[in-house]
Amino acid sequence: MIPQEISDKLKNKFGDAILESKTDGVIDPFIKVAPGKIEEIALFLRDSEDTLFDSLMCLSGIDYTKGKLGVVYHLHSMKWNHKIVLKVDVSVEDPHCQSVQSVWKTANWHEREAYDLFGIIFDGHPDLRRILLPDDWEGHPLRKDYQVPEYYNGMKVPY
Amino acid sequence: MGLLDQKFENGNVIITSMDYLLNWARLSSIWGMQFGLACCAIEMMATGASHYDFDRFGTFFRGTPRQSDVMIVAGTVTLKMASRIKTLFDQMSEPRYVISMGSCSNCGGPYWEHGYHVLKGVDRVIPVDVYVPGCPPRPEALMEGLMKLQEKIRAESLAKKKSA
Numbered sequence: 001m002i003p004q005e006i007s008d009k010l011k012n013k014f015g016d017a018i019l020e021s022k023t024d025g026v027i028d029p030f031i032k033v034a035p036g037k038i039e040e041i042a043l044f045l046r047d048s049e050d051t052l053f054d055s056l057m058c059l060s061g062i063d064y065t066k067g068k069l070g071v072v073y074h075l076h077s078m079k080w081n082h083k084i085v086l087k088v089d090v091s092v093e094d095p096h097c098q099s100v101q102s103v104w105k106t107a108n109w110h111e112r113e114a115y116d117l118f119g120i121i122f123d124g125h126p127d128l129r130r131i132l133l134p135d136d137w138e139g140h141p142l143r144k145d146y147q148v149p150e151y152y153n154g155m156k157v158p159y
Numbered sequence: 160m161g162l163l164d165q166k167f168e169n170g171n172v173i174i175t176s177m178d179y180l181l182n183w184a185r186l187s188s189i190w191g192m193q194f195g196l197a198c199c200a201i202e203m204m205a206t207g208a209s210h211y212d213f214d215r216f217g218t219f220f221r222g223t224p225r226q227s228d229v230m231i232v233a234g235t236v237t238l239k240m241a242s243r244i245k246t247l248f249d250q251m252s253e254p255r256y257v258i259s260m261g262s263c264s265n266c267g268g269p270y271w272e273h274g275y276h277v278l279k280g281v282d283r284v285i286p287v288d289v290y291v292p293g294c295p296p297r298p299e300a301l302m303e304g305l306m307k308l309q310e311k312i313r314a315e316s317l318a319k320k321k322s323a
Contacts, residue, residue, distance in 0.1 A: 133276060134239040141275050148275045152238050159271045159279045 003029035006051060006084055014041060019089075030072075030085040038073075038088055039098040039124070045075065045084075046103055052077045053084065056104035061114035063143050067092045069120055073100070090120060099125040117142040178316045185228070185254070186309040192227035192251070193220035194244075196234025199261035202295040203233045211298035216305055224250040229308065231301075232287075235263035235270065236278045248285045254317070256288045257281075258304050265290045 001009075003023040010031060011018050017037040023029040033041055045053045053075040062070040073086040090097050099122035101107045111122045112131040119140035122128060130137065136153075139146055149157055195203050207213040207220065221227045224247045236244060248257070259281050262268035267279030281287060288311060291304035 146275075153242065155238060155241055155278060155283055157238070157275065157279075159267055 001050060001080065001082055003031075003084055006045075006082075007031050009048075009051070010041065010044075013044065017041065028074075028083075028085045030087050032087045032089065035071075035088045035090055035097040037098075038086070039100055039103065041086070042073075042100045042103040050080075051082075052079050054078055054104075056100070056106050056110075057083075059100075059107050059110035059114065061118035061120050061142070063118060064089075065144050069095055069118055069143075071097055071114060071120060095120045096123055097121070098123055101125050116140070119143065181317055182313050182315060186312040188217035189229050189256075189305070189308070189312075190221050190227045191218050192224050192230045192247075193222065194230055194232055194247070196232070196236065196240065197263065199233035199263070199295045202298060203231060203260065203301065206298035206301045211302065213302070213305075216302070216309075218305065224248070225252065227251060228254070229256040229258055230285075231258045231260055232264045232281045232285075233260040233295075235268065236281045236284075237276050238278055239276070241278045241281075241284050244281065245284050254312075254315075256308055256312075257285055258289045258291060258301075258308060259287045260291045260293075260301060260304065261296055262292065262294045265292060268294060 007018070007021040007023050011021075014037065017034045018031060019034060020032040021030070023031075045051050055076045055078055057074040057076050060072050062072060064070055069090050069092060071088045071090070074083065075086065076083045088097055095118075097120055099107065099111055101111060101122070101124070108125070108127070109131060111125055112128060114120050115122065115128050116130040116132050117140055129135065133141070138149065151157060193203070195201075205211060213219075224230065230248060230251060232244065248255070259265050263270065263277070264281040267274060267277055270277040271279055278284065289304045289308045291300055293300050296304070
């Protein structure tokens, strides 16, 4: 299915949970989704016969600056060999998003990484804790307004 | 020094200083603790392999710090790993040495400017004896580093008390 058809199919089923869709152009066509509905939409995309997105290629966090964070999902279907990109916007004051860990198990560690580096909290994740940085690290480094700490546990951090 | 067995024509008596004998014994069999963290570990493995044999120095890699003389820190030291490195260094028994291999453990390497998670040089947590520069250092460079450590050991004196 081409991205426009996938976007139409989602709009028919979910209506106004689909906020925006940009399916023309050469680079990745994406569909922007409301954060409270992403798990349902993910389940629908994985199980419905003509989309069959059974592989989550990547889940990454984004900092758009000006108080907005985001999550990007790259999906791929092994049977039909098509790809689509889903985007979710969350705000810095309330960085909650549903977890798609129950749909694709690989999202478990990807969401832990997005939490570790951006501070996006995934509701419904069974084990949301830091994965790359030490457990007692303060702050979320990949945000644009991050300040490198002077000392960590007695060790000087900057050069 | 020459080969030992060609030194004695008649009799098996050698006269040397205790320091010299002990140091010769120690430097000819430095057992290293394998501590490969990142890309420098590949070069350390290449040094230990057959082409640039490390074993001919009497070195072979031990898995535990309790049985090793030298810890070759090869690779990027992150802050998460630094506390473990301190623990492992404390578990080594004296006399113990540290060779810092590669730019990342010398001074932070390519991550010196923006690496918020990298310890800029392993000498911020443990005392280092020999620094081997390179990114990664060639096997010959690591062997030269080990030879420099051997010269350092040759110049030491265990018989005299170390000043505190």
